[in-house]
Amino acid sequence: MSIGSDFPLRWPVHIDNYDPDAPFLAWIESSQTQTLSYGDLLKKAQRIAEEYQSNSDRSPVALPLRERTAPNAILAASHLLARVPFSISKEQNSEHGRGSQSLMTKVEPKDDFVMITLETSGTTGTPKRIQLYASQVAHAVGMFPAELRTAPGEFWGHALPLHHVGGLSILARALSTGGGIAWAPDTTADAINSLLHHVDVKGMSLVSTQLHRLMEQKESSDRLSRLNAILLGGGPLPIDVAKHALKNSYSVFQSYGMTESFAMISANRLSETPNQPQCVGTPFGDTQIMVDNGTIHLRGTQLGPAWKDSWFDTGDIGKIDEHGRLIIEARRDDMIVSGGNNISPAPIEDALMQHASIAAAMVFGIEDPEWGQKVVALVELKGSQEDELVTTQTLEQWLHDHGLPSYKIPKRWEILPPGETLPRTSLGKLARNEAKLRVRES
Numbered sequence: 145m146s147i148g149s150d151f152p153l154r155w156p157v158h159i160d161n162y163d164p165d166a167p168f169l170a171w172i173e174s175s176q177t178q179t180l181s182y183g184d185l186l187k188k189a190q191r192i193a194e195e196y197q198s199n200s201d202r203s204p205v206a207l208p209l210r211e212r213t214a215p216n217a218i219l220a221a222s223h224l225l226a227r228v229p230f231s232i233s234k235e236q237n238s239e240h241g242r243g244s245q246s247l248m249t250k251v252e253p254k255d256d257f258v259m260i261t262l263e264t265s266g267t268t269g270t271p272k273r274i275q276l277y278a279s280q281v282a283h284a285v286g287m288f289p290a291e292l293r294t295a296p297g298e299f300w301g302h303a304l305p306l307h308h309v310g311g312l313s314i315l316a317r318a319l320s321t322g323g324g325i326a327w328a329p330d331t332t333a334d335a336i337n338s339l340l341h342h343v344d345v346k347g348m349s350l351v352s353t354q355l356h357r358l359m360e361q362k363e364s365s366d367r368l369s370r371l372n373a374i375l376l377g378g379g380p381l382p383i384d385v386a387k388h389a390l391k392n393s394y395s396v397f398q399s400y401g402m403t404e405s406f407a408m409i410s411a412n413r414l415s416e417t418p419n420q421p422q423c424v425g426t427p428f429g430d431t432q433i434m435v436d437n438g439t440i441h442l443r444g445t446q447l448g449p450a451w452k453d454s455w456f457d458t459g460d461i462g463k464i465d466e467h468g469r470l471i472i473e474a475r476r477d478d479m480i481v482s483g484g485n486n487i488s489p490a491p492i493e494d495a496l497m498q499h500a501s502i503a504a505a506m507v508f509g510i511e512d513p514e515w516g517q518k519v520v521a522l523v524e525l526k527g528s529q530e531d532e533l534v535t536t537q538t539l540e541q542w543l544h545d546h547g548l549p550s551y552k553i554p555k556r557w558e559i560l561p562p563g564e565t566l567p568r569t570s571l572g573k574l575a576r577n578e579a580k581l582r583v584r585e586s
Contacts, residue, residue: 162186162322166296167377168221170343171214172328180218182322186226188218193226209306216306216329218369221315224259226271229280231261232307256449262309264403272416274403276448278307283312283445284322284406287429292373292397294323294346301348303328303336306568310377312406320355331571333357333364340367347373347395353572355396356385367483368394375399377408379559379573380490384497386421387412393474393499400424400472402458405431405446410470422472422490433470435463436488438565440470461486471478478576485551492554495546496523496539501531504566507554510583520583521554528562535559558583 164183166364171178195203207230209216223230260276295351300318302325304311318325321423322443326343336358341343348371352360355376358364368374369392377399389396398421401408412425423521426431431444440462441455450456459476474488489507496505504524509517523539525531536557543553560566566583567575 152508157580163296166322167299167324168318169214169218169327170299172329172338172342178214182514185218185221185268188222189225191319192222192353196226196228197558201575203369203408204258205233207439212306212311212330217302217315217325217327220312221228221319224281224312225319227259229257229259229261232263232312245352260312260406262307262312262403264309271293274309276403276406280406280446280448282475283429284408285316287446288317288408289411289428291316291322292347292375294318296322299322299324299326299343301326301328301336301339301343303331303339303354304349304351309401309403309407310349318408323577329515333361337361338365345371347371347375349375349377351571351573352381353568353574354377355389356382357406357572359385359388359392360381368392371395374406375411376403378459380472381414381421382490382497383494384423386418387388388416398422398424400470404448404456405442409442409444412469417469420465420471424470426468426470433464438463438473461488467501478508480507480517480519482509482512482515482519483551484516487519487552492519492543492548492552495543495548496547498522499534499539501526501534501543504574506566506576506579508580510580512555515555516558519554520556520581521558522583523557523559523565524564524566525560525562526538532564553584556583 153158157356162182164181166182167179168182169180170184182320199361205228207223209220209232212381223245225318258275259278262274264272264274300314300323304314314325326339326345328339336354355374358368364495372395374394374396376396381398390425396414397411398414399408399411410425410427412423414421417423429444429446433447434441438461440458440460442458443451443453445452445453447456460472461474461479462470462472464470478489479486480489491519492507493505497503502523505527506522508520510520513519523534538556540553567578569575
C-alpha cells in the first residue's frame, strides 16, 4: 500500500512499520469483543486520502463526531492517518463558524497545514473555533512520556467524548506508535468496568469524576490497581480522590493541557508529589512555561505557529515549584475575582467535600455590583432526608475551621433539597455554566 513517502506527516512511526495484523480498535458488541486491525484501518485511510486528493475543493471534511460510537472513532482515526483536514462542530447540526469567535493564527507556514478545526466553549459559554496544525499534533504525540505509550498489541482505554480534543488526542497517540485503543461503550463507570473486564488495558484516560465513581464500585479496585497508568485531565484533582488513589497505589498521572495545545503539554505522577495533587509536572518537548503575576503563559511548537516563539496567555492561574514543575491553582473559566481577590473554587469545594453529609459541592462567581463577583456555593446532600447539620451557618463555620479566610467564604448558599442533584455533563463533571445560569435566573 502506498499513500506517499511522507504519510503520515511526521508521525514517529512510518506507515511501513505498522503491523497490519495488530489491533487498532477493540470494542464490546453483544458481550463479545470486536476488533479492527491496522491493516483494515489503513485501507480506509487509503480510500479517504484518494477521495480527498481527487476533490478540487480541498476544504476540511466535516465529521459528525458528537455521537460517541466505535464507527465514528474509526472515521476520525482514518482521517488523521490519511492527513485529510477535518472539522468538528460541538453542536451536531450547527453551521461551522456562525455565531462563534475564531482563534486565527498570525502566520501561515508553507510547510504546515491546519489539520483539525473544532469548537470549544469559552469563559462565557460562547464557542470559539480552534485551528490545530499538523505540527502541533506531531509534537503532541511525539513528546509524551514513555509510560503513557502503547506498543502494537497493547491497549489504551478510551472513555472520553470524540468531539473534544482529549478524545481525539487518544486516537492520535495510538496512531503514533501503532498501539491499540480499547473503546468503552459509553463514558459511565459501568461501561468502563465492562471494558476493563473484557480487554487487557495498559492504561486509561479519565476525568477525576469518572475515577471517583469507579472507586465507589468494589469490583473496580483490583482492575484499577493493575493499570500501568491512569491519566487524568480536564480539571482539578479533588483531594479525597487523590488520597484514595494513593492509598490504593493507583498509578495516577495528573495532566495539564487545552484545546489550543492539542490536549496535554505536561503530566505528573501523583505519587511523586502526594501532598500537591494539582502538580502537573514539567512541559513536554520544546514547550516552555512562564508565570506572570500568577497567570500561566506558554510557548512552543505544540501551541501552534503563532506561539512557537511568542507567549500564549492561557488565563489559567498557577505557580512553578523549586523543581520547575507547574502547579495549577485555577483554570481560567473557574477563577473568581471578588473584591480584588483571586479565588479558586477548588480549595473551597475540597473543604466542603470533607463534610460527612455532603455528596457534592460546586463553587463559582456571579456578577455583583459591590464585589465585582460574588462567591456562590451549591451543595448536594447525601441521603434522602433533611440534615440539621447542614445549614448556611454550620457550613460557613466549617470552612473557617478548615482555614479558609473570610473573603473565600461564599456570600450566597444554595443547599439542594434531599434527592436533588447538581447539574453535570455527560462525563459526570460539574456543569458550572448551567449552574450559573440557573442561579442568575432564580
